[in-house]
Every structure is written in C-alpha cells, then in structure tokens.
Amino acid sequence: MNEILQKDSIFKVGKVISVEGRTIKIEVDKAKNSAHLLYQGKLLRNISVNGFVKITKGFTRIIGKVEGEFIIEDKQFSNKKYTNEKQKIKRILQVSLLGFFSPKGFERGIKELPLINNECFLLDLPEFEDVHNFVKKKDDPLILGTLTHENNQEIKVGVNDLFASHIGIFGNTGSGKSYTLAKIYRELFLKYIENNKFRDNAKFFFIDFNGEYVNDNVIIDKDYKNIYSLNTRTEKDKFPISEEQISDYNFWSLVLEATEKTQKPFLKRAIENDFLTQKIQDGDSLIEFVKSLILKIIDKNDDNVNIAQIIDLLSQLGDCLTNSNISQTVLDLRQNLHYNSTTHGFYIGTNNYDGVIPYVEELFGNIEFDEIEDDYLSKVRIRIILQFHHEIINGYSNIEHLSPLLKRTPPRLNDLRKVIVINEEDSDKNITVISLRDVNIQMRKMLPLLICKQLYEKKKEVNEKEKYLNIIIDEAHNILSSISQRESETWKDYRLETFEEIIKEGRKFGTFLTIASQRPSDISATIISQLHNFFLHRLINNNDIKAVERTVSYLDKLSFESLPILPTGTCILAGLSAQVPVMIDIGKIKPESEPDNKTMLLIENWKDELD
Structure with missing residues (x-):
C-alpha cells in the first residue's frame, strides 16, 4: 500500500482546472516543474509537450496528449512574499484527449470527459507501452522504428492493420519518404517471403517512376522479384499485357x-x-x-x-x-x-x-x-x-x-x-518492380494506368477472397494529379475515376494502394481521403500541409505544426494501425537494400584527394 502511495505521489503531476470539449487544461504541481523525476533509482522524463498524461475519474483512466503549455501568475500569494521564485507562477498544460484504458487495454476515443479537480498522473512504463502497443492479439508485429522522444520505445504495427489498408507516404524531396516505403515493405517481405502461401496468395507491384527500386537488392533480393526496366528509346524489357486487355x-x-x-x-x-x-x-x-x-x-x-x-x-x-x-x-x-x-x-x-x-x-x-x-x-x-x-x-x-x-x-x-508484350503467362514471383525512368512522357502517363487497370480488372474478375493485391506507386503525383495541365479534361477525369474506383472499391476485392508523393496537394482529395494509414515526413509547402490537414482526421494540432520541422528519417505515423499519432524515427535497413535516390555529395566529386 505504501508503495502505491509513494508511486502516486511521484507520478502525480497536477489537476484538471478546465474542460472544453476534448481540450482540457491541467495545473501542474509546483514541485513537478523539473525536466526529470527520480523513481526507484531511475530518471523519468517529466510531463512536457508531446508527452502523455493520465487523468483519473473514479475507476476510469482517461489518456490525453500534451499539445502546449504556458504559465500564469499565481494570484493566491499576490500580497505575500514568496519563499521561492518558482511559487510566483503556475504552469498550465493544454491537453487533447485521445482515449481511455479498459479491461482490453488502451482504446482510442472518448466515452466520458474528466471533471474539474480530477488528478493527473504520468504514465508508468506498462501504461506507456500499452498506449504505444499498436498490435492486436491475433496480428503479427512489424517493427518500423523507435519513438522519437523515447528512443528505447520500439514502434510496432500489426501486419493486418497496416497492409489490409490504403497507405499514404508524404514528404518533401530528401525527407526520407522513399526510405520509409522501402523499410515497411522490406520488413514485410523478410517476415513472409519464405512462406509458400505468401508467394501464392499475395502480389506486389511497384510503379517506379525514377528507377529507385530496380537495383538487384533494393528492398528484397533479386531472386524474389521480377524487374522490368521499360524503355521507349530501345527495346529492352517488356511488360506482359493480356490479349483480352489489348482487344478492348x-x-x-x-x-x-x-x-x-x-x-x-x-x-x-x-x-x-x-x-x-x-x-x-x-x-x-x-x-x-x-x-x-x-x-x-x-x-x-x-x-x-x-x-x-x-x-x-x-x-x-x-x-x-x-x-x-x-x-x-x-x-x-x-x-x-x-x-x-x-x-x-x-x-x-x-x-x-x-x-x-x-x-x-x-x-x-x-x-x-x-x-x-x-x-x-x-x-x-x-x-x-x-x-x-x-x-x-x-x-x-x-x-x-x-x-x-x-x-x-x-x-x-x-x-x-x-x-509491352502480349502474354497471358503469370510469373511465379509475387513481387514486381516496373521502372518508368527511361520511358517518354506520353507512356509515363499511360502505362501506370494501363497496368493498374489490368491488375484491378483481373483481380475483380477472379475475386478469390484469399488472394491479395497491393499496388505501390512512388512519386504518385505523376499519375494521380488533379491539377495537371498536360492533358485533356476527359483523359484526366478518366484517369482519376479509375484510381478513385480502385481506392474506394478495391478493399472488397482484396486490392490496396500505397502511394508516396512529395506533393500531396497535387493528388486528388478523394484519393487522399480514402487512405487509412499515413506516414508524414517533412512538408514545407503550405498547400501540402493544408491538403493533409483537410483530409487526415487522425492528426492532432501539434503533429500538424511539427510537419515543416521534421528531420530527415523522422515521420508521423497516424491512422487505423496506430491508436494515437506518434512521431517515429524509421529504423535502418542495409545500405544495399536502400532505394537509389541519395543526394550527391559535391565535395567528393569536386575535391582532389589529399596525400
């Protein structure tokens, strides 16, 4: 009992002083204004912006995320002398409510709001891990990286929750979006590639506009994938198109x-x-x-x-x-x-x-x-x-x-x-990379649509429930732009309608899209609104940030404000696979498995080697 009281006294940070819908304000105890707390010989990170707080209301434990803080003068001692400078101020936290603990664990959503004077606590380690445990009991975990503000906390997502969904990966050039795409699919392939049922029942097609994934070992070893380096200047690889498709x-x-x-x-x-x-x-x-x-x-x-x-x-x-x-x-x-x-x-x-x-x-x-x-x-x-x-x-x-x-x-x-080549044969490899780097501008517009349409129509026609199809489009603004001026309105409408049908109806037929782009504002709002999981890297352009804000309902205000200043390799994960939006540092992959898109180092090319 004494241990529980001691723990509560250490972990208690303050009390609720204001409830305004999902936003509440917490007055922090003056003794808890330091950066760290000492508990059982360990330093604990004290409550701060981006941290989580637990509010007890009877037997209900409500969880919120700290989005901001400010100070006000403590008027209680306005006519008295302070014994310490710290007593002159009150530290106020602005908290957005996220969810609550139930017998099943942490659940997103709010069933009831806290009351004034409800006590607020730091999360202990089991509670913190429970909030960041995104893997359901019957799902397989996939390690993506670590929590940015707590590097010892691994972030895992469930395979079902992430890949049985449409995924959006957005970020300015050089922010790490292609690396993130390679990371999540490499982890998936390494986990299942030796399973016969995976090879038989799952197909992945990478539409690669810049040839970043065609090198032998990028994402996965060349023995496990088909590589088509298409070229309109000279006959090289040819992608198989069915006679039925070409007769239409x-x-x-x-x-x-x-x-x-x-x-x-x-x-x-x-x-x-x-x-x-x-x-x-x-x-x-x-x-x-x-x-x-x-x-x-x-x-x-x-x-x-x-x-x-x-x-x-x-x-x-x-x-x-x-x-x-x-x-x-x-x-x-x-x-x-x-x-x-x-x-x-x-x-x-x-x-x-x-x-x-x-x-x-x-x-x-x-x-x-x-x-x-x-x-x-x-x-x-x-x-x-x-x-x-x-x-x-x-x-x-x-x-x-x-x-x-x-x-x-x-x-x-x-x-x-x-x-293209007219061919009905199907490869025994279930991972296919199609490079459009050496394809002229007209074919770059058409081929992704033709290929995706053929894949989707065939999947719809067969409609085997155990079969899975995932189409991954990097630099998706090249084909999913809603503001392109290079084509007729009729062509643009048809192109967007085709992909919008895939993203709206594809789930029924086991078809899912993963799109990565540096310009989310260029992409159809209908398509972005149908995405279920987001990996958001650094976005500087205001139009891109607004496009994400309009369509992503999972993000809190603090996450939006962090988008322009995210470092390379760090992203915000939000969506159905994550109970709360989290900022994560994407885990490393082997250099030979990285996409071929590194920025050139000028000094290495310009400076002679010194003796």
Whole structure:
C-alpha cells in the first residue's frame, strides 16, 4: 500500500482546472516543474509537450496528449512574499484527449470527459507501452522504428492493420519518404517471403517512376522479384499485357488519348468491326477491300475526297506492310492519276477519263506483299486506317475530328511495341518492380494506368477472397494529379475515376494502394481521403500541409505544426494501425537494400584527394 502511495505521489503531476470539449487544461504541481523525476533509482522524463498524461475519474483512466503549455501568475500569494521564485507562477498544460484504458487495454476515443479537480498522473512504463502497443492479439508485429522522444520505445504495427489498408507516404524531396516505403515493405517481405502461401496468395507491384527500386537488392533480393526496366528509346524489357486487355477498345482509347464524343466511338467501331476482321485475314482480302475503297473514291467524283485521299490510304498501309511494293504503286499514282476540279472527274494521261478504272485494276493486280504478320499491334493500326478511310469516303465521319487520332497512332504504337508484350503467362514471383525512368512522357502517363487497370480488372474478375493485391506507386503525383495541365479534361477525369474506383472499391476485392508523393496537394482529395494509414515526413509547402490537414482526421494540432520541422528519417505515423499519432524515427535497413535516390555529395566529386 505504501508503495502505491509513494508511486502516486511521484507520478502525480497536477489537476484538471478546465474542460472544453476534448481540450482540457491541467495545473501542474509546483514541485513537478523539473525536466526529470527520480523513481526507484531511475530518471523519468517529466510531463512536457508531446508527452502523455493520465487523468483519473473514479475507476476510469482517461489518456490525453500534451499539445502546449504556458504559465500564469499565481494570484493566491499576490500580497505575500514568496519563499521561492518558482511559487510566483503556475504552469498550465493544454491537453487533447485521445482515449481511455479498459479491461482490453488502451482504446482510442472518448466515452466520458474528466471533471474539474480530477488528478493527473504520468504514465508508468506498462501504461506507456500499452498506449504505444499498436498490435492486436491475433496480428503479427512489424517493427518500423523507435519513438522519437523515447528512443528505447520500439514502434510496432500489426501486419493486418497496416497492409489490409490504403497507405499514404508524404514528404518533401530528401525527407526520407522513399526510405520509409522501402523499410515497411522490406520488413514485410523478410517476415513472409519464405512462406509458400505468401508467394501464392499475395502480389506486389511497384510503379517506379525514377528507377529507385530496380537495383538487384533494393528492398528484397533479386531472386524474389521480377524487374522490368521499360524503355521507349530501345527495346529492352517488356511488360506482359493480356490479349483480352489489348482487344478492348477502351485500352486503345487510353493509348491514343481519344476524345469522348467522336474518337472513342470511332475506335469502338474499328476494334470491334467483324467486317474488318474478315478483310485483314489475308493479303488478297485486304487488296480487294482497299481497291474497292479507291474505286468508290473515283466513282464519287467529290472535290473533298480525291487523289490526296487515295495517296494517304495507300501510304499509310505501306507503312504497316513494309514487305510490300505499295510504295511503287503510290509513285505510279502520283505520276499518272489526276483530278479535274472543273469536270469533277479523274483521268490518266491526257484527259483519258475512260481508262481510269482499268488502270486501277491493273495497278492492284501487281501489288504484292507477304501474308499479314500475326502482330496484333499492326492489325490494330490497319483496322484504324481502313475504318477511317471507309467512314470518310462514305461521308459517315468528319475528317477534322478523326485526323488527329490517325496521326497519333504510329508513334504511340511504336512506343507501345517497345514496352509491352502480349502474354497471358503469370510469373511465379509475387513481387514486381516496373521502372518508368527511361520511358517518354506520353507512356509515363499511360502505362501506370494501363497496368493498374489490368491488375484491378483481373483481380475483380477472379475475386478469390484469399488472394491479395497491393499496388505501390512512388512519386504518385505523376499519375494521380488533379491539377495537371498536360492533358485533356476527359483523359484526366478518366484517369482519376479509375484510381478513385480502385481506392474506394478495391478493399472488397482484396486490392490496396500505397502511394508516396512529395506533393500531396497535387493528388486528388478523394484519393487522399480514402487512405487509412499515413506516414508524414517533412512538408514545407503550405498547400501540402493544408491538403493533409483537410483530409487526415487522425492528426492532432501539434503533429500538424511539427510537419515543416521534421528531420530527415523522422515521420508521423497516424491512422487505423496506430491508436494515437506518434512521431517515429524509421529504423535502418542495409545500405544495399536502400532505394537509389541519395543526394550527391559535391565535395567528393569536386575535391582532389589529399596525400
């Protein structure tokens, strides 16, 4: 009993003097204004800003976090002489209530508020550990680092609570966000990578814009992961895209950035046209169909659809069929076929109108090329060309609406051919890193969307409850920006809607997102608001801090005010996996497993070595 009284006398710090909702004020006992307390031969850190306090209300123990402190003059002794300078002031703590202790342990949330004059205490070691114990009984612990203000207190989170959720990692460049991303996933992989069920039931895809994770041993050893270093300058690695995905006109709408009202319906007609499918089965069918289009142009005698249309049609096909002699046919037509805008008719030679059709028949009889290669990308381009000219010749579409799409097709297909391969095979490795460092700006916008959409659609279709999919996007502002001016509103809306669907509905299908970014203010507010766990590194820009403040309901005022001054490697963990927001120093990982993003040391590169 004496020991309990002695402990209470040491740990008691003051009493409640004000209750204003979740914010209360505590008057600190004058004997407890020192930085440390001595208890059982050990120095204890006294109550201060960022610390925790226990308020007893009967048998209820309410926990609060100290967000600020100030002093006021003690008017009780205003007409008396003080025996000590310390008695002149009252130290007041401003505390935000966080939770309470129940038979289950610490629980976040407030069921009842304290009363005036309720006594307040420091937390003893078991209570302090209980507040910072974020791992439920049936969950596996994952060590992330240590508490910044108590370096001997490890911070562990539960695997279920953290990874069965959407995660946001935000911080300015150089603040340590990529290191944190590597740390949490390295710890997870080291814990489970040798489990067959983990390899069979969990898949992780890293979308790496800057090539920070492609080195052999970054995060995890190369033997456990697939690495795709995509490159639009030269054919290197190619990411597998399913035939079902590439046969969908929506896929091509994304690749070619088709407008919603005219170009997208046109692509649907081109991709899903069974008539065209028959016409491009072999060379003879294709020649006959092209000849029929040209004869229709000749028959129309239309000033707007004349020789230029014929030359364009054949030239575009010639680009697709490089093993043909169409280029010679185009040359013959340029030299021999003419159009009279006065008589609105075609002729050859010197006003030979009657010889045009026999000339065309003979010309097409001499066209030669091998069988059309079984290349779906080439066939798609041929489909688009034929559908375009068919609609323009017949007056079904406006050339001004569709020409931009036709011009975008060759370069986009060439880029696409360098970075994807049509393949249904699934790798036996469940960790995949996709580097976009050497991909041009157009593909950098499209590929993440195409890849993520394919992964999500496949996961939705199969919908096996035990299967888990996690898509990790570093530098996510490149693809999730809501204010980008580099693209049309239609494209931007579609892109954001796709990822917003994943983040809003993905949990039902076992799909989760982890996004890391230095500019949270650029990212859609809908996406940020759906994140469940946050690792917040240093944020200096006021817009970024406000974006976090608007959408993160788990943070207290003190944590927000700390964001601009957090040191590198320190972050605030908040969300469903942590009962209270905590400031943690992220644990170290082996140098060879760190992401490749260190700031260069200028002195090492500029200064000669001294003898």
